[in-house]
Amino acid sequence: MQSRVGSLVKLRNLLTASRNFLSFPKTLFPATSLLFPPATYSTICQAQEEGVGEYVRDQPKSSEEILKNWGCSDTDISKMFTRRPALRNADLDQLQFKLNILSGLGISASELVKIINCRPRFLSYRINHCFDERLEYFMRLFESREVLVKAIVKNPSLLTYDFHDKVKPAIALYQGMGLSTSDLTQILLSRPTLIPRTSFNDEKMEYIRKTRLSNHSTMYKYVVAIIGISRLETIRQKVTNLEKFGFSEDEIFGLLQGCFKATVFLAEKMQEMGLDLQIKGPMMLTALRMTEKRFLKAFVNCHPKDVADELMEFYVNAKGVKRLAEDYSKKNFHQGFPF
Numbered sequence: 001m002q003s004r005v006g007s008l009v010k011l012r013n014l015l016t017a018s019r020n021f022l023s024f025p026k027t028l029f030p031a032t033s034l035l036f037p038p039a040t041y042s043t044i045c046q047a048q049e050e051g052v053g054e055y056v057r058d059q060p061k062s063s064e065e066i067l068k069n070w071g072c073s074d075t076d077i078s079k080m081f082t083r084r085p086a087l088r089n090a091d092l093d094q095l096q097f098k099l100n101i102l103s104g105l106g107i108s109a110s111e112l113v114k115i116i117n118c119r120p121r122f123l124s125y126r127i128n129h130c131f132d133e134r135l136e137y138f139m140r141l142f143e144s145r146e147v148l149v150k151a152i153v154k155n156p157s158l159l160t161y162d163f164h165d166k167v168k169p170a171i172a173l174y175q176g177m178g179l180s181t182s183d184l185t186q187i188l189l190s191r192p193t194l195i196p197r198t199s200f201n202d203e204k205m206e207y208i209r210k211t212r213l214s215n216h217s218t219m220y221k222y223v224v225a226i227i228g229i230s231r232l233e234t235i236r237q238k239v240t241n242l243e244k245f246g247f248s249e250d251e252i253f254g255l256l257q258g259c260f261k262a263t264v265f266l267a268e269k270m271q272e273m274g275l276d277l278q279i280k281g282p283m284m285l286t287a288l289r290m291t292e293k294r295f296l297k298a299f300v301n302c303h304p305k306d307v308a309d310e311l312m313e314f315y316v317n318a319k320g321v322k323r324l325a326e327d328y329s330k331k332n333f334h335q336g337f338p339f
Helices: 001-024 048-059 063-069 074-083 086-088 092-105 111-117 132-140 145-154 163-176 183-191 202-210 218-227 232-243 249-272 282-288 294-301 305-319
Strands: none
Touching: 001 218, 063 074, 063 086, 063 092, 074 111, 092 145, 111 145, 132 145, 132 163, 132 183, 145 183, 145 249, 163 183, 163 202, 163 218, 202 218, 202 232, 202 249, 202 282, 249 294, 249 305, 282 294
């Protein structure tokens, strides 16, 4: 027992001596006089450090600065901020990304102002969804980038509509009804909201058949477009109004054909006479939806008297029908469908 106690005492003394031996004074090797002082190395040279600093300083700090760098004037920026105040606090990276897309399309600062005025939330939407496929499709449809830009300025939503569920089905409907690429281009420029407003059913198709127009007729595309974008309730209302005078549906749509025929024939006559004012392209669809009084004022009575008289005589002969009554003064009388 005593030998075990003696062994424990010796072991304790040995451990105490070991701790004292390992506990060196703190001042023996001061931190300032290390034998091997640590060295730090940089892989960035001085020129690179200056370049990084300049890059950070050059980063735009606001949406206003990004728009200025993109080419917008103070007036342009003021107009856009007035129309869309939230644009001041837009995500800078997203704003720069979308402006780069628009630059690639060839859209200028003045055209961007028109786009924001038309669709204030345009830069808040996702415009890169199916972008390459959408651009390729529209280039085949419009056949030139200039015409595509004009269509986008008139309806910026061409870049935001659901491409597969809205754009392609609407265009396919018109193509399936015999409209050519050039026909669709004219109609999309004159009726920018054609795509979201288009709808066809059996009743509308029956109305088109009752006009007795072939799909090779010059007037066919205008009839199809107007019926396609008009609400069924509006068409029924206009047809009912004329049925009160004793007309059948076939006779009413025959009048529709005659009305369009007179306008188209007059446009061809003006082209033959070589007049400066022409009814063609998108202007044709606008002319077809005018009241007769407004149409004659815009395209006939604006010419010298001898020319106006000749055009008026031709128009009356081409039309071949008399007006049923005087123009109705209510604003909604000429709403939608052209009667």
